[in-house]
Amino acid sequence: MGGGDGGDDSVLHFVFVHGASHGAWCWYKLTTLLDAAGFKATSVDLTGAGINLTDSNTVVDFEHYNRPLFSLLSDLPPHHKIILVGHSIGGGSVTEALCKFTDKISMVVYLAADMVQPGSTSSPHDSTMAVGEEDIWEFTYGEGDDKPPTGMLMKEEFRRHYYYSQSPLEDPTLACKLLRPAPLRALNGADKLAPNPEAEKVPRVYIKTAKDNLFDPLRQDRVVEKWPPSQLYILEESDISWRRVITLLFSLSRLPYSLIFSVLYLFFNYNAKLHSWFDHISSLVHYIKKSYC
């Protein structure tokens, strides 16, 4: 979804990685806007997600789960670099990709994401799932009811609150048709990476979502403290104005590279994760004026 793998090296190329149970589809608004604005935007279905045909119950290791992302990166033309964006547990996938394909990645953007330093022994997540005690999950038993679960999916009645509380109503309606069980065993392998000094040199941006009902903002703070990124953005709450955002993107497309990232986070309105458009557009415009006028 959203573009091919090669292409013109002068155009910024974003690659988007979804979180648990989601797929390439969840980036459709953003990739559409970026494409229309002249950027290149690619989103990937990890193994067993979206329209990838593998049964997610059969995906047992993290490398297998991430393979479609690795294939995309290994097929890039020589010297072509991308900006890699990961959402939620998709942050673990982008960190693994960063370690394997360091020379293909110019920047990593973690959107309310798992961001753990390769080689660190303890995860900054105090438990892997904040709402793990609640009965909001449905488990699948791909190897039989007497065996441990192989998949996990949020129950439908909880999705609007935990995943999409700030989203337009039609977004959770569509998402409910498309979510698939997350491969439990494969996700267990996230964050188990050897130290990688080269990967550490690649700039990282963290986007914190302050009205996130699933990934508690305080837990996001801990992630950021443990492995401080080059830049941190915080979105306090929601509002949306596509027309103003599109205008802004067009005006920014001629501005320097680093500034484009200041804009990127304004586009992640899906998943109820990133909001407060009006506040942030104002502060961004202020920042642009201060820096460039």
Ligand SMILES: CC[C@H]1c2cc3[nH]c4c(c3C)C(=O)[C@H](C(=O)OC)c4c3nc(cc4[nH]c(cc(n2)[C@@H]1C)c(C(C)=O)c4C)[C@@H](C)[C@@H]3CCC(=O)O
């Ligand atoms: C607990 C079982 C399994 C797991 C499943 C899982 N993890 C997330 C979801 C699911 C089903 C989500 O829906 C959420 C997400 O990606 O939303 C789009 C998940 C998160 N997981 C995080 C961190 C994290 N998870 C795991 C491990 C697992 N997740 C299990 C194997 C780890 C590690 C390494 O063990 C880590 C670091 C967050 C980034 C998000 C938000 C969840 C939360 O904070 O409660």
